[in-house]
Ligand SMILES: *[C@@H]1O[C@H](CO)[C@@H](O)[C@H](O)[C@H]1NC(C)=O
């Protein structure tokens with residue numbers, strides 16, 4: 001988005017300059033004398049773009065903001081509005097040529113620089129950190145995320161999951177997750193490079209932020225991706241999530257993300273009835289850890305636990321007896337009901353607690369119906 005804003009500002013400025021003085025001299029843009037109060041800022045930024053390009057995104061943005069005066073922008077946008085379509089088109093062509101002359105780096109070039117920096121071991125840590133920050137912004141665009149593969153970016157990023165500094169490992173996981181989100185092409189590429197196994201190992205980290213970002217990346221990689229999910233099951237994803245949920249000392253975000261992922265996996269299985277049944281959902285300790293999560297005092301966590309349990313109960317293969325005898329779901333649901341009643345006394349929480357209560361009732365109903373069917377079958 002930063003880039004778009006920048007381009008928009010430059011367009012308005014450049015078109016305005018052309019329209020008012022009718023000249024296509026490049027210096028108009030590059031060397032235009034800054035307003036007095038902005039002089040210092042501009043001078044500072046100018047050092048960065050001495051060769052006509054920008055070393056970073058931030059540099060470009062600062063430059064753009066430093067060069068825009070709201071009054072002037074308004075005036076110039078009025079000029080633009082008066083232009084005919086042909087005129088505007090000509091201006092756009094001129095602008096494009098101008099931007100090429102100015103050597104404005106494209107996103108692909110910015111990514112290439114970031115990847116090269118990240119891969120250059122003789123550069124100080126600061127450069128690596130900076131490169132990761134830039135990539136994090138750049139991969140938000142789906143096309144950039146796909147291009148990153150061509151630049152060899154994903155191998156470099158996956159290599160960084162192994163870095164000696166937790167901060168770098170964490171940031172690399174974050175970028176990988178962002179790039180993979182809702183992007184089947186990137187998911188495939190990143191999975192093929194073996195990232196899932198490394199990310200799952202990262203979950204054992206004692207550093208909360210590292211584990212949080214690793215779990216974020218794992219979820220992004222396997223969401224709606226059957227190959228990724230199968231790999232996750234093979235790599236004992238059930239044990240991994242069970243260990244998270246059974247550990248009350250872990251950050252609550254990890255608990256929430258785990259429950260969310262489980263609900264998502266069950267939903268995916270519901271939608272793809274043909275896929276082989278997975279032992280994931282018959283892991284007794286995992287199921288029990290989920291049911292136990294319902295006793296949390298955090299409404300959001302309760303809701304996520306209920307949602308996950310509901311989806312699992314809807315699976316044909318689910319052993320309802322396991323939920324009854326081993327997980328004590330009936331008792332847990334009753335405790336949750338009482339708990340929610342207490343929340344409803346609080347004006348601020350009443351509405352939310354009421355929503356969670358209706359989800360709880362749904363879970364109860366699904367559970368009882370499933371039990372009934374089993375009992376009938378037994379008779
Ligand atoms: C790595 O960075 C150093 C220091 O800036 C530079 O001299 C060197 O050329 C870079 N190496 C590569 C392969 O880009």
Ligand SMILES: *[C@@H]1O[C@H](CO)[C@@H](O)[C@H](O)[C@H]1NC(C)=O
Nearest residue numbers: 158159160161162163194198
């Ligand atoms: C992680 O580091 C070890 C040695 O430090 C190396 O053997 C391994 O290949 C690395 N893994 C990745 C994914 O880079």
